[in-house]
C-alpha cells in the first residue's frame with residue numbers, strides 16, 4: 001500500500017531501498033545540492049526517492065509541483081515511471097518530467113506573445129535542424145561571396161547560431177555577427193511568415209522572454225517548488241542560461257545530478273564548467289556517492305581504471321552486497337571477419353537466453369555509431385536462431401510518447417484481462433484527461449459513471465481490434481481509442497501535441513509500426529509487447545544507451561574505424577567507452593574483427609589509435625581475451 005502522507009521524520013525510502021547517509025541527506029535537503037557520482041551510483045534513483053519524499057511529506061506543498069528536466073524523452077519517461085512506481089499516480093501528478101527541449105518549447109508556446117516584438121515568432125512555427133536552416137538561408141537569401149567571414153566561421157556556423165543571449169547585436173556589414181543576426185531574422189520572419197527555428201533557438205527565445213517578463217518568471221517560480229536536473233554534466237551554456245534566468249535568486253530548490261566522466265556531449269556544446277557555475281550561482285552543496293549498485297565487482301574493477309584515467313583520482317567504489325567477489329565477466333573477442341563475428345555472437349546469445357533464462361531485452365548490443373554497418377549481420381544471424389534484435393533508435397522516441405503509451409495500454413487491457421497494470425494506468429490517466437478531480441463534490445458519483453463508460457469503451461475497442469484484417473481496419477480501431485479519449489481533451493492534457501501536425505505524425509507512426517508488429521504475429525498482446533521492445537534485443541549507439549542498464553552488453557567493433565575521432569577528442573571518446581562499459585550489470589563483451597565491409601569494400605581493421613583503451617582493459621587484470 002502506497003503511503004500518501006508521512007512526516008519528514010517518519011519518511012522511509014520506497015521499495016525498501018537503503019540509501020547512503022549522504023544520499024539520504026540530499027533526498028531530504030532543503031538547500032540546493034549537486035550530486036556527483038559514477039555510473040550505477042543511484043543518481044536517478046536518488047531523484048526518484050527525493051520526489052517521493054517531497055510529495056509524500058507535502059514538503060513540495062500542494063498544489064506546487066516538482067519539475068524534472070532530462071536530456072532525452074526516454075530518460076524523462078524513465079524517471080517519471082520510477083516516481084509513479086514509488087509513490088503512486090495520484091501524488092506523481094505533481095511530478096512534471098520534461099526534456100530541456102520540451103520545457104523550453106512549452107514556455108515559448110505558452111507565453112509566445114510576451115516576446116519582444118522583434119523576436120516574436122509566428123504561431124505556427126516549425127522546428128528545423130541547424131543544417132536545414134543554414135542551407136535554406138544560403139539557398140534563398142545570400143551567397144557566401146560578399147561576406148567578411150572566415151571559412152572556419154562558416155563551417156562552425158551551426159555552433160554559433162544560438163550561442164549568445166538575445167537580443168543580438170546586429171553587427172557590421174558582412175561580419176559574423178551581422179550574418180547570425182540576419183539568419184535569426186530570416187528564421188523568425190523570412191520564410192513566408194512562418195517562422196522556422198532550431199531547438200537551441202527555442203531555448204534562447206524562452207530565456208529572453210522570461211528575462212524580459214518578470215510576471216512570466218514569477219508564474220514559473222510559483223508553479224514549481226523543486227527543480228531536478230538529470231545528467232547535468234551534458235548541460236549546454238544555452239540550457240544553463242535558461243535554468244539560471246528562471247530560478248536564480250529565488251526560493252526554488254534545485255538538485256542537479258551527473259557524472260563528469262560520462263560527459264559525451266561536448267561536441268554538442270556541453271559546458272565543462274557547468275557544475276562549478278551551478279555551485280557558485282546557486283550556492284549549491286556538493287554530495288559525492290561512492291557506490292555502484294549496478295555492476296558486478298569485476299566490472300567495477302575495469303571501471304575504476306577508466307575513472308582513474310579520466311579524473312586522475314583513485315576512487316574506492318563499493319559494489320552491492322548481492323554480488324560475490326568474483327562476479328562479473330569482461331572479455332574481448334577477436335574474430336577474423338564480421339561474418340564469423342555475427343555467427344558466433346548469435347549462437348552465444350541464443351545459448352545465454354536459453355541456459356540463463358534471460359529475456360532478449362536483458363541483453364543490449366551497442367556500437368559507437370553506424371548501427372547498420374556494425375550490426376546488420378548479427379541481426380540476420382540472430383534471426384536464424386529465432387532471436388529478434390532491432391535498432392532501437394527507430395522506436396525509442398515513439399515508445400516514450402505519452403499518448404502512445406496510453407493508447408497501447410488501453411488496447412492491451414481491452415484485449416487481455418490479465419493486463420492489470422495497463423488497466424490501472426489507463427483508467428487513471430483517462431480520468432485525468434477527462435478532467436475528473438477527487439476534489440469534486442460529485443466525484444464518486446462521476447467515478448461510477450466513468451467506470452461504466454470505461455468498461456463499455458474497452459469492450460468496443462476489443463471488438464474493433466478483434467475484427468482487424470488490414471492496415472485500414474487498424475486505423476479504424478485506433479480511431480475508436482482516440483474518439484473515446486477525445487482528441488481535443490488529449491491535446492489539452494498533453495500540450496506538446498498541440499503543435500501543427502505533431503499529433504498526426506506520431507499517430508501515423510504508431511499505426512504503421514503497430515501494423516508491422518501485428519501482421520508478423522497475429523496477436524495483439526504480443527504485437528504491443530513487441531512494439532514496446534519486450535521481445536527483442538535492443539541495438540543502439542553509445543549515446544542512446546546513456547542511463548540504461550542490461551544484464552549483458554555486447555559492444556561490437558572496438559576498432560580504430562569506429563573511434564575515428566579518438567585522436568582529436570580522446571577524452572570524450574574514453575568517456576563514451578566508459579558509458580558503454582558501465583551499462584552492464586554482469587557481463588560485457590567487446591568485439592574486434594580483422595575485417596569489415598564498408599560501402600561494399602572489405603576494410604582491414606586496426607586498434608593502433610585506440611590502443612590505450614585495450615591497455616586499460618588489460619591493466620584491470622580481470623579481462624579475458626578469446627580468439628575465435
Ligand SMILES: Nc1ncnc2c1ncn2[C@@H]1O[C@H](COP(=O)(O)OP(=O)(O)OP(=O)(O)O)[C@@H](O)[C@H]1O
Pocket residue numbers: 017018019020037038039040041042043044045046259262293294546547548549582
Ligand atoms: N540505494 C540503492 N539500493 C539498491 N539499489 C539501488 C539503489 N540506488 C539505485 N539502485 C539500483 O542501481 C541501479 C542504478 O541506479 P541508477 O540508474 O539510479 O544509477 P545512475 O547513477 O543514475 O546511473 P548512470 O549514471 O550509470 O545512468 C538501478 O537498477 C537502481 O534500481
